[in-house]
Amino acid sequence: NAGVTQTPKFRILKIGQSMTLQCTQDMNHNYMYWYRQDPGMGLRLIYYSASEGTTDKGEVPNGYNVSRLNKREFSLRLESAAPSQTSVYFCASSYRGQGANEQFFGPGTRLTVL
Amino acid sequence: AQRVTQPEKLLSVFKGAPVELKCNYSYSGSPELFWYVQYSRQRLQLLLRHISRESIKGFTADLNKGETSFHLKKPFAQEEDSAMYYCALSKGSARQLTFGSGTQLTVLP
Numbered sequence: 138n139a140g141v142t143q144t145p146k147f148r149i150l151k152i153g154q155s156m157t158l159q160c161t162q163d164m165n166h167n168y169m170y171w172y173r174q175d176p177g178m179g180l181r182l183i184y185y186s187a188s189e190g191t192t193d194k195g196e197v198p199n200g201y202n203v204s205r206l207n208k209r210e211f212s213l214r215l216e217s218a219a220p221s222q223t224s225v226y227f228c229a230s231s232y233r234g235q236g237a238n239e240q241f242f243g244p245g246t247r248l249t250v251l
Numbered sequence: 252a253q254r255v256t257q258p259e260k261l262l263s264v265f266k267g268a269p270v271e272l273k274c275n276y277s278y279s280g281s282p283e284l285f286w287y288v289q290y291s292r293q294r295l296q297l298l299l300r301h302i303s304r305e306s307i308k309g310f311t312a313d314l315n316k317g318e319t320s321f322h323l324k325k326p327f328a329q330e331e332d333s334a335m336y337y338c339a340l341s342k343g344s345a346r347q348l349t350f351g352s353g354t355q356l357t358v359l360p
Contacts, residue, residue: 168345177260179337179350180295187345195347227295231346239285239297240348 139163141243143228149249150218158213158246160228167233169211170195170240171203173224180227186211187233218250253278255340257351264328265359272323272354274312274338283341284321285348286312290334298323298336308332328358 141162150156162169167188172180172195182195186205200222202214211230215222225247229240254277264270276282286298299307301314301321312323321338338351 170345170347172348172350177352179255179257179352180348181350182347185345185347193345196349229295238346239300240346242295244294 141228141230141241143226143243143246145246146244147247149251150215151251152218152220154218155214155216156218156248157215158226158228158248160211160213160243161209162211162228162230162241163209164230164232164241165208166230166241167208168231168240169205170229170231171201171211171213172227172229173197174227174245175224183213183226215248218248220250222248223250224248253340253342253349255338255349255351257336257338257354259354260352261355261357263357263359266330267327270325270328270332270356270358272336272338272356274321274323274351276319276321276338276340278319278340278342280342282314282316283346284312284314285339285341286310286321286323287337287339287350288334289337295337328356330358330360332356333358 144159170185171183184203186192228243231240256275284301288298289295339348
């Protein structure tokens with residue numbers, strides 16, 4: 138049981154390049170999320186998905202696209218990277234049920250755009 | 252709109268001293284609040300949630316709706332408590348989290 142896994146761990150992009158960040162969870166969770174973490178700003182939600190085939194915008198969606206390929210996988214795509222997208226990206230997932238359910242986080246992807 | 256405020260970016264205490272990490276929130280509904288912790292070189296993980304009223308690793312947090320606060324407390328800090336702590340509020344149909352900006356706690360020997 139690997140939990141939430143992300144690839145790649147690190148990446149350096151040039152301005153204008155594109156890339157896809159992959160996220161997989163093996164906990165049979167319905168909800169999946171993408172956050173970015175920036176110094177002094179905490180984590181901010183980019184996009185989320187409540188189920189396979191559905192996605193919704195979070196707080197900072199501009200410049201990103203997502204795809205919920207199946208229940209396990211949720212990818213984040215940068216079509217044209219900008220320096221403002223330099224950040225650490227975290228994927229998370231959670232169970233859909235009663236009560237306050239915790240989110241389980243991946244190890245993060247550190248992205249630098251030069 | 253919902254907001255989570257952690258007023259202290261950095262907090263240092265000596266080992267054995269009490270520690271309190273402040274968190275205030277604004278939310279029109281009934282809040283679900285959490286504390287997450289990120290130890291050095293580890294992934295973000297749940298520390299505790301208000302609904303459970305639990306004590307984890309000696310930490311407790313009480314939801315005060317009158318003061319809209321959810322401060323994290325521990326009576327005797329340990330060096331292994333040094334980490335980044337995030338207060339978070341859950342809302343929406345998919346229980347999205349709104350995080351505070353975090354407090355870096357350093358426990359000095």
